[in-house]
Amino acid sequence: MPDIVKLNSARPKVLEFFAGIGLARIGLERGGFRVAWANDYEQDKWDLYRNHFDDESGDHKFALGDISQVSVSDLPRDASLAWGSSPCTDLSLAGSRGGLRAGESNAFWQYIRLLEELGEDRPEVAVLENVVGLATSHGGDDLAAAVRAFNDLGYSVDVLAIDARRFIPQSRPRLFLVGALNPPMDTAEPNSELRPDWLQAVYGDPTLRTHRAALPAPPAPLLEGFGELVEAMPVGDERWWGAERTEAFVNSLAPVQLERIAAMRRSPGVKYRTAYRRTRNGVPVWEVRPDDISGCLRTARGGSSKQAVVKLGNRRLQVRWMTPLEYARLMGAGDYDLSAARTNQALFAFGDAVAVPAVSWLAENYLMPLVRGQLDVAVSGVASARG
Known part of the structure; x- marks a missing residue:
């Protein structure tokens, strides 16, 4: 036990909002983090989550229920990273396109509320993961509103588009907003294939505080591989x-x-x-x-x-x-415990999750260096005061 405690103490703590079945947790922990607290409101997802993870030591807390009912007093005060995969129902092309303040996607603002209520104890890095539809929702206004919400809390924001197809044989593009309270000021190459032309407007908006980190080139998109994952x-x-x-x-x-x-x-x-x-x-x-x-x-x-x-x-x-096993493999979680899962329960949960290897790549190449103060970025935009 002392060795486990020592290992955990060396891993930066994470608050995981909208945790689902914990695929972001798997990716973050592969990248050296430790998820200390998580929340989701769906019982079916929680059932899969607790069946897969062994948290009997009490080193991890899960708050089952609507995020609007979560109190800031429930959160650990020493986390280095906050991760939020907020609902995409009203942002995706397959959804209502009602926007960031509509329906389930409105839960994003509860994530912001809790970060705000943490005050000076808020994590130094905060991430929002969502569908690429966020970039075009309401003509780009919703993405700007999300960046501005983080700005109001003192975070400078970087926006990346990462397709899970770079790691697994599934076409699954997603947006990742990476907020940093203290981004380094060293000059770096501002553009990369992770920031396509349709994302450049956010960096050119003088009302937003943004940064662009110098990151290694990600793997090229896969051209094959599904057949190797078939059950x-x-x-x-x-x-x-x-x-x-x-x-x-x-x-x-x-x-x-x-x-x-x-x-x-x-x-x-x-x-x-x-x-x-x-x-x-x-x-x-x-x-x-x-x-x-x-x-x-x-x-x-x-x-x-x-x-x-x-x-x-x-x-x-x-x-x-x-099959559920094929869904799990296509999300980079082929060893996920499905022993107690109903078929539709698993299909829904994996289809609503973030791909593990996309998270682990981001954790290893961006989030951990950022937390450790080892990342160079080019800062642009207008600085805003920390809330």
């Missing part, structure tokens, strides 16, 4: 769809897709592709990805949000729903 399943497994359902799937495909899968079906060996059900001109159809990459996993509350796996080759075609 082994016998040809006769009952999860493969029957002949009638498979025929309906094939009949819904557009001619160009039919031609593509017919060629793969005739080819030697086995290949895997993912498919989504969409509505085109009022008609539900299936669309198969042309590459060996998964589409973005989503919260599987309806059939249109669930992905199917298509197995092709040796003159055979089979189709089935993607």
Whole structure:
């Protein structure tokens, strides 16, 4: 036990808001941090979280309930990092696009409230993770409002776009706002592939305090790899769809897709592709990805949000729903404990999470050096007083 205590004391503490099933925690702890406190309001996610993590030592606290009911007195006062993966329902292209103050996405402001109430004890680094739709919501006003909210607390903000496809075979672009109370002032190269042109407006806004950290180049986006993550399943497994359902799937495909899968079906060996059900001109159809990459996993509350796996080759075609294990692997959490998980519970939870390797890359290359004071940045914008 003394060795464990010593190890934990050397790891900077994290407050994790909107924790879900703890994938951000896994990534942060791989990067050298220790999540000391977490919160989420969904019982199903908490059930998976506590089944996976061993927190019986009492070294970690989880507050189950709406963040609006969390009191600042519940939070540890010595955390170095705050992480918030706030709800994206009203910001994503698949959602209502109501904006940062609408519906569930309004919970972001409760995150800001608690940081504000921490006063001088607020963490030196604060992160917001969300969908890239935040950048275009209300013509960019919502992103500016989020940056300004952190500015009002004394944080300078860097904004990064990172696609999990750089680490895992899943197309999953996300925004990461990194706020720093004390960003270093050394000059660094301001632009990088992590800050595409559509993010540059935030750095040019003179009313915002921003910085751009000098970061290593991230891995190039993967071009393949989904097939390597597919769960082994016998040809006769009952999860493969029957002949009638498979025929309906094939009949819904557009001619160009039919031609593509017919060629793969005739080819030697086995290949895997993912498919989504969409509505085109009022008609539900299936669309198969042309590459060996998964589409973005989503919260599987309806059939249109669930992905199917298509197995092709040796003159055979089979189709089935993607499994919880495949969802976990595609989120970089293949060893997640699913022993007590219901299928839809797991699909929803993983589809609503942040990819582990994207978090760990950010933690290792940005957040930990920033906390340790070992990162160079170029500072721009207008400084604001710490609240």
